[in-house]
Amino acid sequence: MKNLWYGGFVIAALCMLASLTKLVFAQDSGVNTVIEFKNKGEIVQTLNLHEFDKLAPASFLKIFEVHEKKMRIYQVYPARLLLDQVFGKNWRRAEEIVFLCVDGYQPSIPVAKFLAYDAYFAFASADDTPFMLNNVLQNNEMVRLEPLYLVWDNLNTSELLEEGAADMPYQIKGIELTSFAARFPALFPPVNASQEVQQGFLHFRKHCIACHTINGQGGGKAPELNYPLSVTEYIKPEYLKRWIDDPSSIRYNTTMPALTAEIPAREKVIEKIIAYLTAMKTVKPEQSVGP
Numbered sequence: 358m359k360n361l362w363y364g365g366f367v368i369a370a371l372c373m374l375a376s377l378t379k380l381v382f383a384q385d386s387g388v389n390t391v392i393e394f395k396n397k398g399e400i401v402q403t404l405n406l407h408e409f410d411k412l413a414p415a416s417f418l419k420i421f422e423v424h425e426k427k428m429r430i431y432q433v434y435p436a437r438l439l440l441d442q443v444f445g446k447n448w449r450r451a452e453e454i455v456f457l458c459v460d461g462y463q464p465s466i467p468v469a470k471f472l473a474y475d476a477y478f479a480f481a482s483a484d485d486t487p488f489m490l491n492n493v494l495q496n497n498e499m500v501r502l503e504p505l506y507l508v509w510d511n512l513n514t515s516e517l518l519e520e521g522a523a524d525m526p527y528q529i530k531g532i533e534l535t536s537f538a539a540r541f542p543a544l545f546p547p548v549n550a551s552q553e554v555q556q557g558f559l560h561f562r563k564h565c566i567a568c569h570t571i572n573g574q575g576g577g578k579a580p581e582l583n584y585p586l587s588v589t590e591y592i593k594p595e596y597l598k599r600w601i602d603d604p605s606s607i608r609y610n611t612t613m614p615a616l617t618a619e620i621p622a623r624e625k626v627i628e629k630i631i632a633y634l635t636a637m638k639t640v641k642p643e644q645s646v647g648p
C-alpha cells in the first residue's frame with residue numbers, strides 16, 4: 358500500500374514539474390472565497406486561499422475518491438498544521454469540528470478523528486481538470502468542490518474506506534470548533550433511552566445529521582425528520598428501512614445516498630437508527646423550531 362502511495366506521489370511530482378509555469382489557481386474561482394474560522398460561535402479568523410499558502414505548504418495527495426469509486430489526485434493543505442496555525446494548538450482539545458458548506462451540508466466530525474488520521478483540505482485537482490466530481494452516491498450528480506474539500510489519506514487506512522463519504526464535505530466555507538451538546542441540544546434522545554436508541558443516535562450523528570435536521574438542528578440539505586411529525590409517524594416501517602437502505606428504490610432520481618455499503622453490521626445499524634428516530638417522537642420542541 359505504501360508503494361502505491363509513493364508511486365502516486367512520483368506521478369504527482371511529475372505533474373507538478375510539467376505545470377510549474379502555470380499558476381496553481383489558474384482555473385479555480387474559489388481562490389477569493391473567504392473561509393470563516395469560528396470557535397464556539399465567535400469568529401477567530403477569515404482567510405482566502407492565497408492566505409492559506411502562507412500558513413501551510415501545499416502538496417499533492419492521491420486518494421481513493423469514495424464519491425467516484427476511483428483514484429484521484431488533489432492539491433491539498435495538511436489539516437492539522439492549518440488548524441494549528443489558525444486556532445493555536447488548543448483546537449486539539451475541542452470536541453468536534455463542524456463544517457459549513459455552500460450546499461447546506463453540515464457534518465460534525467470528532468476532533469479525535471483528525472488526531473488519529475491524516476486529513477487534508479483539497480483546493481484544486483492535480484492536473485488541469487476542473488475541481489469537480491461526479492457523485493455516484495447521489496444519482497451521479499456533478500458537484501463543484503470549491504472552495505475547500507476535506508479529504509483523508511485513505512490509501513493507507515482501511516478503516517477510512519469503510520466510513521464512506523460522510524466525513525468528506527465539499528464546498529466548505531466555514532470551519533467551527535464546538536461541542537456537539539452545545540451546538541445540537543435538540544438532537545439528544547430522552548435520558549432514560551435504551552442502549553439501542555443511544556447507539557442509533559451515534560449512527561444518526563455520523564451518517565444522517567449532516568444533511569437532515571431533527572427539531573430544526575443539523576444540516577440544511579434535506580428534509581426535517583422529526584417535527585412537527587416524525588418520519589416514523591407517517592412512513593410505514595418497511596419503507597423507512599428502504600429509505601435508508603436503498604432510497605432510489607422509493608423515489609426516482611433521488612439525491613439521497615444509500616447508507617454506506619461498506620459499514621460493518623449494516624442491517625443492525627439501520628435498525629438502531631430507526632429506534633433512535635422512533636424515540637425522538639417524544640422529544641419535540643414546545644414552540645416552532647428555527648435554526
Ligand code: HEC
Nearest residue numbers: 564565568578579580588600601608611612613614616630
Ligand atoms: C447527502 C445528504 C443525505 C444524507 C447523508 C442522508 N439523507 Fe435522507 N434525504 C436526503 C434528501 C435530499 C432527501 C429528499 C429526497 C427526495 O425527496 O428525493 C432525503 C429523504 C429522506 C427521507 C424521506 C423523508 C420524507 O419525508 O420524504 C428519510 C426518511 C431519510 N432521508 C432518512 C435518512 C436517514 C435515516 C439518513 C442516515 C442514515 C439519511 N437520510 C441520510 C439527503 C440525505
